Amino acid sequence: MKNYKPIFLAFLIGLSACKKENANENVPNENTNNRSATEELSWVNVIPTTSFSNFSTYWNNLYPWGSDHNGSARMRTQNIAVSSGVLTLTSAPTSGVGNSTSSPYLAIKYYSGTIYAKTIPVVNDSWPKWHFKGEFQCESQTGTWPAFWATGASSWPPESDFMEFKGSTTCWVNTYKNPSGGWSSVGVPISSPGSWHTYSVYMTKISATDVSIEYWIDGVLKSTQTGANFVGQGLYIIIDYQMEGSSGAPGPTGTTYMRARNVLVEKSATL
Template sequence: MRPLKIILLLLLSVTAFTSCKKGNAGIEETSASADNLTVKKDNAVSWVNVIPANSFSSFSTYWNNLYPWGSDHNGTARMRAENISVSGGVLTLTSAPSGSVGNSNKDPYLPIHYYSGTVYAKTIPVIDTSWPKWHFKGEFQCESQRGTWPAFWITGADSWPPESDFMEFKGSATCWTNTYKNLSGGWSSVGTTVANPGNWHTYSVYVTKTNATDVSIEYWIDGSLKSTQTGANFVGKRFNIIIDYQMEGSSGSPGPTGTTYMRARNVIVEKSATL
């Protein structure tokens, strides 16, 4: 009987140790810290890198100048290649007064007051059954004075909507995270005050397919979840990824009288075939 008791005790010890390990793993996965978020996502999901953190150092491989549709959009800045530069892996978009050069060729056709810079990725994400989860992340220094309008966002490459604004400052220290179209057919918007947006901050977004047409979008700032929104009719759509330094428009006017900057580094895009 004594050998049998020893065997039983050993089996019980192994079982208890295994249960303890599973319990600790569960606690680790549910942690909300920035480091454990990476552990959680990476343990559950196998990521494929699409745009690497050093992509600005190989700019022409991964990025294009201006907007996908040209030089103008919905503010008072006209984009030029001369206002886009890269040094030490940091992308700098420079805005400066332009003088009177006519009106924007995009709705609402505002008068152009600035020359500035915008870039968009050569990668065209599609959230679908093959790649149901995407991760977008970058570090940014953003102006937050009246009339400055920096943003990091995706928009429909073939039609609008849909759109998801990962980070948008509109003339203040409030970072807006927005989704259009939501289930009600309009905007979902959440504003978060960011201390010193002109310092480096990290903006991270997970877009996950939830059914045949819709996605869940998690918006994170500096490792903290700020909003979870539903994007309706996002599935199967092609998206442009844009880093944008517009001026005035929704950010107020008059804007700055001098030169201002938006900077980006360590921008990554990943996709996963598993949820």
């Protein structure tokens, strides 16, 4: 009778190695599109990564409510530019133009740029999972306030700050309103925020009213927060280069820039 023992042992070793490889495929890694255990989801594209090349189809200039917000910059279309699929928002000092029309009504010291998406995402039973993602170059000196965020289209709150720099190299990811009725905030140090980095968020319905929000930076999960009363609320998606306010003062004396590319919004009907 032939000795099959060596052959059988080799088969078991090969089978074990195969199982380990398959197990590694299930490790969450946003860089490999595993999407935090959501690889099997069927995603529907809402805003493609090429949207800046078809800007007027997907985006509007300024804020949904106008040119002013909570900092010292007034937004203008002249400070918004797109070239080769890259959005550039330019902030430059100005003076003698009065105060912001929004609280806390700071003196306008800059002209800058902001845009918002024409699509208004809604987390609901039909579309319980959404993904927001983009690559950004951000200023980080005192008085610069670049952000990629979502806010309630019909009321505030809710708000989710996918990426926010407030005058330093710390990126803040924030959720308002959390279950206790206030802010959840996590600061993440970023090496060279003026280089391209990827900021990504998964927003998932977890109850009749609430969502779970995963904040990823450069393919690494940095924070998971709960957003209360997000379900059923339309959201404005905003790419914003505001100045001073929460980012400190005085701001830059010269021209500064925020850039974005490959911004993506997609949704899934399954969890």
